[in-house]
């Protein structure tokens with residue numbers, strides 16, 4: 001079993017280091033780890049945010065554990081050299097088109113949410129975000145206009161792209177509450193019209209799943225008003241980026257949520273995938289022990305489950321994380337004072353008490 005480790009920038013290396021301590025504690029047999037450069041760290045060493053050798057390492061692995069990318073030192077670089085291109089490049093080069101972002105309240109920790117406790121308690125949803133298309137990967141550019149320089153970005157989805165994410169979403173919903181909400185802006189966008197029609201078409205293959213549709217503005221409102229109505233949400237790349245950050249604040253902190261990016265490739269042990277916290281590199285707090293490693297640790301749990309077939313170990317990690325949060329081990333993001341390393345210590349100690 002080969003895991004490629006790409007810690008990246010800012011708080012990425014700190015949170016990944018804690019996830020690796022947890023992995024070490026599990027003593028899984030036959031595990032090989034490789035570490036590669038991505039993001040600003042890679043740019044400064046290899047003049048590119050996603051060097052060819054990193055891509056090769058990614059292709060040779062069964063799974064990737066990713067930290068975060070982005071750094072102030074690269075703010076003035078042209079877009080193709082910016083650290084963010086590392087994660088966008090990995091997603092597209094590796095065909096990782098389905099991003100699963102679960103957001104569920106931690107029992108007894110409703111007070112961490114920005115919502116009222118009984119509203120927070122009702123959250124148990126999963127965002128299936130399309131990851132290889134939309135305005136993220138459309139043509140873009142700058143041109144002259146009567147109003148001065150004009151930036152433009154093309155947004156598109158074709159039926160094949162919508163169909164494959166639709167199948168992932170319906171299958172995911174089948175394994176959950178059998179309710180799928182497709183989020184679009186079909187009252188304004190042609191992209192969304194094709195999206196919606198294709199969702200309805202694919203839905204005929206899954207008669208047990210109740211499919212409904214919601215405009216993205218309404219979905220943003222419903223997510224804070226009554227998040228308990230959602231089970232599985234499927235949406236495009238841009239809307240999914242925004243709604244998943246919002247869902248994390250409803251749970252408590254962006255430092256708690258993990259994600260899996262999956263494609264079609266199967267390995268000997270499961271589905272090949274890239275796993276990362278949904279938070280960014282937060283360069284303003286990097287190196288100060290202020291980052292919450294929980295999202296990275298939970299990303300490791302998702303990696304073990306989806307890519308390595310280690311369900312028992314994944315569940316053990318999730319229980320350990322729930323345990324330390326119930327014990328009140330909080331970092332600054334949750335109003336506590338535990339450092340990144342202390343939270344990692346607590347998770348490792350808790351793991352030893354769980355068989």
Ligand code: IPM
Nearest residue numbers: 069070084087088241278280
């Ligand atoms: C995310 C991030 C990325 C995205 C950035 C870093 C390019 O915000 O994974 O949600 O927009 O997809």
Ligand code: MG
Nearest residue numbers: 241242245278
């Ligand atoms: Mg984002």
